[in-house]
Amino acid sequence: MSDDRETDSASESSYQLGRHKKSPSSLTNLSSSSGMTSLSSVSGSAMSVYSGDFGNLEIKGSIQFAIDYVDTLMEFHVFVAQCKDLAAADVKKQRSDPYVKTYLLPDKGKMGKKKTFVMKKTLNPVYNEILRYKIDKQSLKNQKLNLSVWHRDTFKRNSFLGEVELDLETWDWDNKQNKQLKWYPLNRRTAPVALEAENRGEMKLALQYVPEPFSGKKLATTGEVHIWVKECIDLPHLRGSHLNSFVKCTILPDTSRKSRQKTRAVGKTTNPIFNHTMVYDGFRPGDLKEACVELTVWDHHKLTNQFLGGLRIGFGTGKSYGTEVDWMDSTPAEISLWERMVNSPNTWIEDILPLRMLLIAKLTK
Template identity: 45%
Template structure:
């Protein structure tokens, strides 16, 4: 009788609300299991009982037990069990099966851990709060996958028409069919050097739950896909036609915008599970008419995977170059010719994976028989538009050598080459020998011919960082 008195009357809850509560209990059980495993591993590697009590959180559990009993989950679970078994039978059976499976797996894991040889490790001590959050995120993602399934059907043959943001996506966007449109307006404030993105409203969004959605808008200024670039509107409850009228601001130079893409996506806010994707639009800013002030409607699109190998350029490199021909010392010219390369910056750099790259640029004049003529800039950290302002000088050249030589400039993220440019005649031959590095594009050939035809003059250039570059100089 005393146990029945502790039970809660949940008769007033709808089946949807009961299901939501059970989902919370299921996630709580999974997280509890993960925490028990963490504490078990701590006990194996930490011999100091005082430090173990602190790291494991036992002190907090003991203090909490002195104040009150945390039987809320047990009471709610038991209360739902006492209700008549109806349509919630399936959810309950899933919860019970999952609970029994977790208990069995936990016992097996402990048996294996007790019999295995203990290995010296410092992993637990070095584990940060960020890593723990990532594990929790992966756990929630796995739970969401069991509910919503996968959407591999989106990874179709439309590779080149895929979204740029899909390069950094985890791949789970729920099972909602994308519909509707979004109204946006863009404005650039030259005094403050700010891009203003006004999110006006949405119309005819797809219903996520009970013929309604709780939509909000998320914006990235690609290729920066980190939290610094992410901005969000408020959540509008139970509507398919939300009105926001919010302005999101980005501090960015106008010269950088030509290599930026505005990624605008609409999401349904979930209280328990991962949020549901309702559609997106990507607006390229390279050809944007900044005199346009009226809001524009964009149809929302599903997120289709883009093949990383299909990307032909990962940004634009800005540089200036000049050739000083050989001359007499009295005339102020060097005895041999000099090629000056002024590396200014790289704008709109698209990293190969999520995050902002730490970038440096290398250059070399080929053929490089000695293998030591290469030069490089300093490393610029945490920027998709790194500014170098670095000058490199190569001497020992004659004017005729420019027809046989190639100036190779490559962009690097740590030890990974992101691409580059090659300035040459593009003949495929150097000093009578076939070489792989004489493969310049028409744009690169045009710049090189301009340099040859205008000695002693700086030639400004902006060329795409092409990914098809084969590093023949390595």
């Protein structure tokens, strides 16, 4: 059987996808420098629980599944049996191409996500698949199981068909009836609202705009933006092991690799101190109105990186160089820091900002 699984995970290398790469700006040629060696390339995953189209299709139908913890294997099993009476993504032909996706929350990264195969042209798909998680039972009791049903079209776009969420902390694992297959009605989107309310910690940082940096060359006037990542405070501890966090920075709309800089990883603390300065040049005065500093915090592991929270610091206008973009969504506190930096050139402007969930744009070619 061919693997027709949906592929919507957002790795660090693809985290910028969906943003506009072309702009009439010198920012497309940003150069960057840093006082520290960047981390080696790692493949992380983040926030795909938020990706896709919500609210476009009617939520109806139900799903049959069972869960169990196998002590001998130290594995959590989700047996996805079937769905019935799903909404039709293709209204004319009354059919969908559904698959089931599961997450262990609040771990929304690659380690916490599993998927079934896509079943074609049906509103009553039968899967009979076991989705397995290698996790100790005590850690599992701090999780929630989010199980969602999606339609995937021929262009690999995903449409939400409903979800079910189980609180594993209150689950009776000794009740044999809880190990049997049960039907659950599919519900409207609820998980992102609950996750958004989580405390994701804070970042202490300072910004400085240098309009005319010292240079012996006679070039067109472009300035620099300096970003001093000082520390993070009360980061969420989402896994059983110690945090090993680092911060990544990108200046949007530039999505090229040379726009990305990282701090070193700081381990075994929820209050890491980085004291890392990143410098981006090529800023004309007008670019400050169109650009956005994106800072994201990650928990670094050997196999995957867990997204912890982020900031987008800019004017938050929703547009960049006349084009509507989803990443120009700065909060009032983030806007305030950017405005103070722009209005006070050659001066470090410091603040402590709450980290938040960042919605990821879908892949566009």
